[in-house]
Amino acid sequence: MSWSDGTRVVRGGDEPPIPGTPLRPSPVFAAPYHLGEDPYAADFYARPGHPTLRVFEEAVGDLDGGDCLAFATGMAAISAAMFAVLRAGDRVVIPSDGYYQTRALGDGELARFGVVVEQVPTLEIADAAARGDLDGAALVLLETPSNPELDVCDIAAVAAATRATGAVLAVDNTTATPLGQRPLALGADLTIGADTKALTGHSDLLMGHVSTARTDRGRELQTRLKAWRDRTGNGPGAFDAWLAHRSMSTLDLRLTRQATTAAAVAELLADHPAATGVRWPGRPGDPSHEIAARQMLRMNGVVSATLADEAAVHALVRHSRLWLAATSFGGVHSTVDRRAQWGGDAVADGFVRFSCGIEDTADLVADLTTALDALV
Template identity: 40%
Template sequence: MDSKNKKPATAVIHAGLNSPQQGAPFTDGPCFASTFHLKGEADSADYQYARFHNPTWTALEKGLSELEGGETVIFPSGMAACAAILSSLLVSGQTIVLPADGYYATRAYAEAFLQPNGINIQLVATTKLLDIDYSDVDLVLIETPSNPLLDVVDIKRLADKVHTSGALLAIDNTTATVLGQQPLSLGADISMSADTKALNGHSDVVFGHVSSADKQLIERIRLWRKLAGNIPGPMETWMVHRGLATLDLRLERMCANASKVAAFLNTHSSVKSVRYPGLESDPSHRVASAQMHHFGFVVSFDLGEASLAQTFLNNAALVFEATSFGGLHTMAERRARWGTDDVSQGLIRLSVGCEHVDDIIHDLECALSKIAK
């Protein structure tokens, strides 16, 4: 069966696997090697040196390429994947558009390492991306849904507008994952993800990847990885490949849980507001319904004050207070504690996990009762 015709649950389980061979394992273990036998000419073997390539990379990159619809290059973190795009595709005098309301580290990297080298940065809120002129822009790197307020932009419309001006469009697809949204099929030039989050899903590996159907773009990014030495370890690569196999199963539970949690929070008297694309009242709902295969597992809600948010977190026995998302465990944090996001002091980003939804809601209800007025 062609990989494009497989259902998502089947696709992730078989992604990157070799055809069955008599007596062979289903999956190869991680290849721990810094050097490979190389006789004669340098290009006479598939593997030459571990900074260039590794069989364990090949398996995962093959699997992710099947899912993304474009060739994939893997990295040791989501920020390494992001840095590869920004550092390999821009030169002095060019302009990049970044989300004003997206992941802070992306903006921080650009301001610290691109701006001093003559690259212009334009920050635009997700909800305003379709309103601006891209005629002097070279690259647009945005995050949809945005983190942490979950605003969504119409990728196809944005791609048409960006391409009309001759620019490239890259989508940070971390929150939706490759099963939740297909940026390349919607017209984006590049899809990237911090696989630390839901794609691996077990809160035990830092990882990332970049995919593109444009051969020249992806080869430029691959060359940057090779020369910069920003490479993933074989063990981490193998662990992500193993985690990928259960992505559909985990997302099914997490997203179903998130939908019920969002509905519960949306009617609670102590909650000022809730952001979740699955709520029909949410500003992101219409566009998300059209381009996403699920509404995600992240719910952001506002308790109004920092002290109330912290009281809630202190009393949530089941919810782990942490600064990541997408794992099996339900996690939450008060985002304003970092001082990097322009959000309410009482905003909590909740990553809904795989626990039974009744237990999650009961735990939230008990914690919210401690701040009820």
């Protein structure tokens, strides 16, 4: 029987019920384990894997429609996807408007090892693939919707091109989450998530994952990723894995509220004189709406807009009681992040990423209205 999203996020990774045992077992805190005559027949050391991590990976893999490996952070997952695939002399294509630390990894580390790093705007990658401009790349990395400007790339179109050339296609699916978009079903070889954000959603842990397609190529990539994780030692510990598994149970409920609020916030910002350049892929008229409506299963809770300047962003936060200044996104608290302060994105000083939490939608809209009104 095929369960719906709300059931899968709660029951994913569960073992058959045994009377007298807890619904969700406690984390197994162990580094070494007792060894038998065959040391590889069971758990022997926690770095290559442990029971608490496996049930989390099973749950996330089910959502992604692939085989999941978890990592200590989102950037650890991105790093693994790149270093497990690429070698000196290879060419990788990454989004020029994606997460700035991914670009820094390319320019600062991959290039140092002889990898040719090419940056292409998210909205141009599908056209570049159709023209054959991506031919010769060993890896194409998409981030869709992109962070922070929320552009959407046609995954299936790029997948058709990479299949023809033999390139590996990886998709950073952090903003959408596995409930909002399933890149593996659209032809990607890898789907990546910074689970620190919406998947776990409580702003209290760091986690990432890579899921591979259930194909011969996917299984080969899974083996390489697993070897990379084992050798570099960047897997999650037991408590983080347990906390992540517990937290993702509410993903369906959180995303529903966040998307509802995002729709209302996008309309408020679009109609308010204090804001310009409003972006949310779920809004009709957004440059990415057509592709997002076709490709995404549901919309996310992140909205972007531009205020007059840096001072206007600070004033917005001062006049708000519910919108907090914080980086990251996807958590239960509604936050405002002025992206220019980090220096990695080509955005205006007043560019803001709004992350809608799970507070009451009407309260958030009323509070944001008051804060925006104070700016004009």
